Amino acid sequence: MKTSTFFKPLGSERIDPLLVVLWVVLLAVAVLWIAPVLFIVATSLKSTQEVMNSSAFAFPTQLATDNYATAWQRGRYNTTFLNSIVVTLIKVPLGLALSAMAAYALARIELPRKKVLLVLVVFGTMIPFQVMLAPLFRLINELGLLNTYIGLWLPYIAFGVPYQVFILHGFFKEVPQELSEAAVIDGASHFTIFRRIFLPISLPVLAALFILDFVATWNEFAMALVIMLNSNNWTLPLSLMAFQGEFGSDFGPLNAAIVTTVAPAVLVYLIFQRYFVGGLTAGAVKG
Amino acid sequence: MGAGGKALTTPVDSARPVQRRLIASARGQERLQGWALIAPALLIYAVFALYPIFDVFALSFQKWNGLSPERSFVGLTNYIHIFQDDPVFWGAFRNTLIWTALAVSVPPLIGFGFALALNESLPGRGMLRAIFYMPVIIAPIAVATMWKWMYDPFFGLFNSMLTGMGLQSLIQDWLGDRRVALYSIFVAYVWQHVGFSMVLFLAGLQGVSQTLVEAARIDGANRTQVFRYVTLPAMRTSITIVLVLSLISSLRAFDIVYGMTQGGPAQSTQMLALWAYQQSMQIHDFGKGSAVSVVLLVITLLIVLPYLAWRNKAEGDKS
Numbered sequence: 139m140k141t142s143t144f145f146k147p148l149g150s151e152r153i154d155p156l157l158v159v160l161w162v163v164l165l166a167v168a169v170l171w172i173a174p175v176l177f178i179v180a181t182s183l184k185s186t187q188e189v190m191n192s193s194a195f196a197f198p199t200q201l202a203t204d205n206y207a208t209a210w211q212r213g214r215y216n217t218t219f220l221n222s223i224v225v226t227l228i229k230v231p232l233g234l235a236l237s238a239m240a241a242y243a244l245a246r247i248e249l250p251r252k253k254v255l256l257v258l259v260v261f262g263t264m265i266p267f268q269v270m271l272a273p274l275f276r277l278i279n280e281l282g283l284l285n286t287y288i289g290l291w292l293p294y295i296a297f298g299v300p301y302q303v304f305i306l307h308g309f310f311k312e313v314p315q316e317l318s319e320a321a322v323i324d325g326a327s328h329f330t331i332f333r334r335i336f337l338p339i340s341l342p343v344l345a346a347l348f349i350l351d352f353v354a355t356w357n358e359f360a361m362a363l364v365i366m367l368n369s370n371n372w373t374l375p376l377s378l379m380a381f382q383g384e385f386g387s388d389f390g391p392l393n394a395a396i397v398t399t400v401a402p403a404v405l406v407y408l409i410f411q412r413y414f415v416g417g418l419t420a421g422a423v424k425g
Numbered sequence: 426m427g428a429g430g431k432a433l434t435t436p437v438d439s440a441r442p443v444q445r446r447l448i449a450s451a452r453g454q455e456r457l458q459g460w461a462l463i464a465p466a467l468l469i470y471a472v473f474a475l476y477p478i479f480d481v482f483a484l485s486f487q488k489w490n491g492l493s494p495e496r497s498f499v500g501l502t503n504y505i506h507i508f509q510d511d512p513v514f515w516g517a518f519r520n521t522l523i524w525t526a527l528a529v530s531v532p533p534l535i536g537f538g539f540a541l542a543l544n545e546s547l548p549g550r551g552m553l554r555a556i557f558y559m560p561v562i563i564a565p566i567a568v569a570t571m572w573k574w575m576y577d578p579f580f581g582l583f584n585s586m587l588t589g590m591g592l593q594s595l596i597q598d599w600l601g602d603r604r605v606a607l608y609s610i611f612v613a614y615v616w617q618h619v620g621f622s623m624v625l626f627l628a629g630l631q632g633v634s635q636t637l638v639e640a641a642r643i644d645g646a647n648r649t650q651v652f653r654y655v656t657l658p659a660m661r662t663s664i665t666i667v668l669v670l671s672l673i674s675s676l677r678a679f680d681i682v683y684g685m686t687q688g689g690p691a692q693s694t695q696m697l698a699l700w701a702y703q704q705s706m707q708i709h710d711f712g713k714g715s716a717v718s719v720v721l722l723v724i725t726l727l728i729v730l731p732y733l734a735w736r737n738k739a740e741g742d743k744s
């Protein structure tokens with residue numbers, strides 16, 4: 139029977155009491171860490187009256203699920219939730235596909251000025267786009283794309299490309315030559331090699347980038363704020379901000395609105411989580 | 426696509442004319458395919474990410490309200506205004522510096538601690554990692570809304586907690602008091618960002634040679650010595666990356682301030698990114714807003730460019 143290695147430092151057979159203490163401390167910190175989330179979920183199920191009169195820590199006595207219906211209607215989630223879904227579900231796969239194509243070409247095809255392009259791309263990972271909201275507004279306005287999905291997809295893709303190309307380039311560069319050689323000899327084009335050989339082997343990395351990008355796109359606020367000016371085009375973060383301003387003291391529905399906004403990203407994270415750490419770090423931390 | 430066209434005619438030495446042409450056309454084909462693969466991403470990136478960087482410089486020398494066709498060149502007027510007459514700018518500048526200093530030190534340190542602890546063999550560590558990471562995936566605007574409500578002076582979590590513990594004297598108007606508001610926001614920021622550092626450090630710890638750690642232990646090195654002489658040197662790259670990423674995300678701090686205080690009370694939580702936005706989009710002075718943006722951009726570049734050079738050199742040394 140395999141004995142447990144819990145609390146034993148690497149290469150040691152004995153339980154280290156210090157590690158036990160550390161573990162207990164960590165558990166306590168974890169409870170603190172998750173408390174705000176539990177607090178929000180609990181409050182989202184309390185009637186406003188109960189929020190005012192009972193302790194903040196008390197569990198809801200009656201589940202006020204109608205808070206969610208109220209939040210749905212006040213936040214006009216029929217519209218905004220749908221907008222968020224359309225924006226995210228088109229932008230994320232499209233952006234990833236374009237990034238993967240570019241990363242493949244940069245990693246596997248002899249091109250002049252390749253190095254300059256790569257530096258230019260890495261540079262993009264470090265630029266705070268919050269700085270450029272005004273010129274972005276001007277550009278999108280001049281293209282006549284304010285309040286349109288395309289007007290949001292394009293800058294979202296532009297700001298997703300650098301990080302994704304950076305990670306995928308690192309990954310594609312490490313793929314052994316033998317894997318694609320046979321196809322090259324058979325005269326296959328780069329498009330075929332990319333689709334048939336490189337895409338399938340990069341699925342774990344793509345999955346990790348998918349979560350990252352899904353969460354980032356779903357949560358994005360600043361750019362949407364200057365591009366989606368009409369409330370019919372709002373995404374969930376914009377709607378939550380308006381909700382906070384208008385109904386900020388109606389605590390039950392407010393917290394229900396928070397939960398509704400956050401839940402899809404958390405769900406996607408939980409579903410794809412096992413790819414996450416491995417894929418994220420495949421290219422990032424190595425070099 | 427000019428470079429692709431030029432590539433077609435690049436001569437290949439040391440080949441006979443026919444072969445030369447064949448090889449050249451094959452290589453031309455290859456390059457064409459290469460450019461076709463790169464073009465869509467590069468084009469979108471250039472137009473919607475790189476061009477605005479140049480445009481923000483151009484806008485900072487103009488007077489423009491954002492909508493009218495009238496735009497006039499005003500030279501350095503906007504800069505003179507923000508440096509000399511703008512009552513908010515220097516406060517925002519100071520707050521950005523304080524915020525950045527805190528953001529590159531506090532979350533990475535806590536994240537490093539969590540990563541070291543969760544790299545040990547502990548029961549339920551997957552669960553613990555997930556809990557510490559979870560705030561990272563919550564929308565910053567939702568984090569702001571959550572914490573704003575927890576900070577509520579009358580019904581919020583913190584003040585009811587203090588009341589419950591009999592510590593009424595510590596009760597604060599967390600976001601309404603200009604001396605504490607910035608730090609109250611920062612606490613929420615820490616909660617959201619520690620998990621991010623933790624994950625990167627955990628990944629870095631995978632690269633610490635286990636054999637080396639064991640060998641050091643067998644040679645009688647104690648815990649501190651192993652950490653100091655084995656773990657820490659192997660973590661240098663991860664530490665640099667985390668610090669740079671923390672720095673960049675701290676300069677980006679926008680959503681969380683916008684969602685909690687909008688820069689108030691009395692501009693005490695104002696920061697450069699938010700002030701640039703408010704000048705342009707709310708006060709409709711794109712010139713002054715862009716001048717503020719340029720200041721922030723220049724600060725960013727002063728930090729980013731040396732880092733890129735360092736990275737490039739490190740990469741060159743490796744190959």
